[in-house]
Amino acid sequence: MFHREAGVFKTTYAADMSLFPLPVARKAIAVICVLLVAFIPLVCSEYQLSQFNLIFIAVVGALGLNILVGYTGQISIGHGAFMSVGAYTAANLAVRLDLPFWITLPAGGLMAALIGAAVGVPSLRIKGLYLAITTLAAQLIIEWTINHVPFISGGTQVSIPVPKPSLFGFQFETQRELYFLLLLAAGVATIATLNLVRSRLGRAFVAIRDHDIAAEITGIDIFRYKLLAFAISSFYAGVTGVLYTYYLGIANYEQFQIDVSIDFLAMIIIGGLGSVLGPILGAAFVTLLPIFIRGLMQSMGGLLMNENTLAAVIPNLRLTLFGVAIILFLIVEPEGLNRLWRNSRNYFRFWPFSY
Amino acid sequence: MPLPMPADGPLIAERRVAAVCASDQSERYVTPILTVEGLSKRFGGVVAVRDVSLAVPRGSITSIIGPNGAGKTSLLNMISGFYRPSEGRITFEARDISRSRPNQIASLGIGRTFQNIALFGGLTVLDNILLGRHVHMRAGVLKSVIYWGLAAREEIAHRARCEEIIEFLRLQDIRKQPASALPYGLRKRVELGRALAVEPRLLLLDEPMGGMNQEEKENMARFILDVNQEWGVTMLLIEHDMGVVMDISDQVVVLDSGQRIAAGRPADVQADPAVIAAYLGKTR
Ligand SMILES: Nc1ncnc2c1ncn2[C@@H]1O[C@H](COP(=O)(O)OP(=O)(O)O)[C@@H](O)[C@H]1O
Ligand SMILES: [Mg+2]
Numbered sequence: 001m002f003h004r005e006a007g008v009f010k011t012t013y014a015a016d017m018s019l020f021p022l023p024v025a026r027k028a029i030a031v032i033c034v035l036l037v038a039f040i041p042l043v044c045s046e047y048q049l050s051q052f053n054l055i056f057i058a059v060v061g062a063l064g065l066n067i068l069v070g071y072t073g074q075i076s077i078g079h080g081a082f083m084s085v086g087a088y089t090a091a092n093l094a095v096r097l098d099l100p101f102w103i104t105l106p107a108g109g110l111m112a113a114l115i116g117a118a119v120g121v122p123s124l125r126i127k128g129l130y131l132a133i134t135t136l137a138a139q140l141i142i143e144w145t146i147n148h149v150p151f152i153s154g155g156t157q158v159s160i161p162v163p164k165p166s167l168f169g170f171q172f173e174t175q176r177e178l179y180f181l182l183l184l185a186a187g188v189a190t191i192a193t194l195n196l197v198r199s200r201l202g203r204a205f206v207a208i209r210d211h212d213i214a215a216e217i218t219g220i221d222i223f224r225y226k227l228l229a230f231a232i233s234s235f236y237a238g239v240t241g242v243l244y245t246y247y248l249g250i251a252n253y254e255q256f257q258i259d260v261s262i263d264f265l266a267m268i269i270i271g272g273l274g275s276v277l278g279p280i281l282g283a284a285f286v287t288l289l290p291i292f293i294r295g296l297m298q299s300m301g302g303l304l305m306n307e308n309t310l311a312a313v314i315p316n317l318r319l320t321l322f323g324v325a326i327i328l329f330l331i332v333e334p335e336g337l338n339r340l341w342r343n344s345r346n347y348f349r350f351w352p353f354s355y
Numbered sequence: 356m357p358l359p360m361p362a363d364g365p366l367i368a369e370r371r372v373a374a375v376c377a378s379d380q381s382e383r384y385v386t387p388i389l390t391v392e393g394l395s396k397r398f399g400g401v402v403a404v405r406d407v408s409l410a411v412p413r414g415s416i417t418s419i420i421g422p423n424g425a426g427k428t429s430l431l432n433m434i435s436g437f438y439r440p441s442e443g444r445i446t447f448e449a450r451d452i453s454r455s456r457p458n459q460i461a462s463l464g465i466g467r468t469f470q471n472i473a474l475f476g477g478l479t480v481l482d483n484i485l486l487g488r489h490v491h492m493r494a495g496v497l498k499s500v501i502y503w504g505l506a507a508r509e510e511i512a513h514r515a516r517c518e519e520i521i522e523f524l525r526l527q528d529i530r531k532q533p534a535s536a537l538p539y540g541l542r543k544r545v546e547l548g549r550a551l552a553v554e555p556r557l558l559l560l561d562e563p564m565g566g567m568n569q570e571e572k573e574n575m576a577r578f579i580l581d582v583n584q585e586w587g588v589t590m591l592l593i594e595h596d597m598g599v600v601m602d603i604s605d606q607v608v609v610l611d612s613g614q615r616i617a618a619g620r621p622a623d624v625q626a627d628p629a630v631i632a633a634y635l636g637k638t639r
Binding site for chain 2: 210213
């Protein structure tokens with residue numbers, strides 16, 4: 001998306017540094033925006049829109065996790081838990097204090113950022129597998145805490161119903177209404193990420209990922225920026241949790257267990273680490289895969305097995321296919337869907353000269 | 356074997372002859388920008404650096420020489436904060452930096468390049484150099500995320516600063532290439548560019564010409580002299596090529612087995628019996 005082209009010359013640094021330096025890329029983005037804002041909500045059914053909504057929510061979380069994993073080179077298996085921190089923060093504020101959505105949303109993000117930064121503290125000393133285990137422990141501790149502290153969880157049900165979100169006096173009830181809210185959230189998250197990664201902060205994150213000694217010699221405070229990456233990434237996770245809670249109408253810790261952490265890691269690995277387009281593609285892929293599998297099995301699986309077996313097989317098949325997809329991408333295309341997209345784009349850029 | 360003499364001395368030396376001869380008297384050189392006192396570094400039983408003292412005059416080019424394993428890199432690592440001294444004190448511009456972190460030392464104004472090149476391989480030459488601007492930029496989380504306005508203006512201003520360095524080091528043609536794709540000599544030059552972008556007042560160069568051919572060495576020597584004279588940056592460098600060392604240095608410090616065995620003007624050091632003995636001992 002971000003390439004210089006023969007025949008396109010920049011005369012100012014500002015033009016050279018703009019998000020989409022190529023006219024063709026700007027046109028493509030404009031078309032996609034029109035499709036998303038005007039076309040899709042017009043022609044799609046409520047059910048189809050609900051799938052888009054789930055993708056939009058996932059996009060926010062995947063973009064955030066990618067800032068930590070893809071850009072800063074740290075790992076987290078605790079992002080599911082950070083989402084639940086956002087979810088319960090927002091739900092409690094909404095129910096107990098009757099606070100509106102526009103306050104509970106950033107509040108959930110900020111609380112998650114705080115917890116995420118605390119979990120990131122050991123990252124100064126430990127790396128890789130050990131950091132993974134630490135964040136895994138955080139996931140379990142946060143789950144346990146929510147489960148055992150009624151003040152947070154809202155009692156024995158461990159879930160808190162929340163009202164439908166409203167902004168500027170408008171209440172988002174149907175999938176079609178929620179579509180616009182969540183599209184806005186995903187759009188803002190995308191632009192924020194694009195800006196972040198091309199700024200001083202983003203460069204510092206990449207520096208830490210690529211060469212921590214060289215990063216220090218350029219004056220980057222590694223500890224500070226690692227914590228910042230954890231905080232920012234967890235903020236996105238918290239916001240994801242809040243959005244999901246309002247989408248479902250209930251905060252429930254079972255929606256944010258370790259498999260969710262894994263799902264989001266799958267999204268950024270399959271989509272492509274260290275890019276902005278990657279997590280978006282990955283979020284769509286991972287969200288749609290189970291639906292695709294279910295559709296496929298329901299139409300074909302009936303030939304092989306009965307209803308009950310089918311119902312039992314589908315969730316396991318989903319996990320298996322995830323595993324296969326992750327392994328395939330790691331081996332065949334470590335840069336993920338984003339790379340596949342770039343390769344095909346480059347093919348057409350240079351067409352008809354294929355080399 | 357005596358020390359090799361500068362082969363094509365006059366080429367580089369011309370402009371400096373006067374300064375070098377005057378170095379002891381010249382007022383420009385009296386205040387040290389960096390002093391190292393009684394510095395030692397032990398790794399378990401190994402003593403990498405033993406009770407080394409030296410002063411780097413402001414505005415000078417000081418070279419550290421010595422056989423492999425003499426402790427030269429360890430000394431630089433202590434000055435730039437990567438190793439904590441076992442004993443001794445390092446003072447930069449009247450400030451004790453013996454216990455400071457590398458990033459603090461960098462932002463105080465000490466730049467550094469590495470023997471084995473430490474570039475951000477996946478980033479372009481331009482981004483590598485822009486990273487050198489980190490300590491001079493201010494944008495925090497909010498400004499970065501919003502970008503348009505303040506952060507954008509800051510990026511553009513610093514981009515312009517980086518372009519000056521790119522021009523100075525003649526890196527224009529490769530500014531958008533990933534650093535890892537470049538040949539060795541160019542990578543060394545990019546690393547120098549990144550160090551310069553920090554705007555250091557003292558620059559530590561660990562074998563800036565290591566592994567270079569003669570032409571690349573001459574280019575690098577020219578850059579070092581220009582940086583020193585035109586930008587007024589004090590240089591502390593490790594170098595093996597005696598020709599270059601004798602040519603460009605105001606002061607030479609000789610280390611052997613972690614100890615300082617000589618220090619002074621190039622010509623004096625070259626004639627020092629202890630130095631000759633050390634080099635003879637190693638080359639036999
Ligand atoms: N991090 C380290 N751990 C253990 N020993 C080290 C370390 N760094 C340097 N040394 C030892 O210190 C001595 C001096 O090394 P070094 O400073 O790299 O020498 P030079 O740069 O002069 O070739 C060597 O014996 C080396 O093995
Ligand atoms: Mg060395």
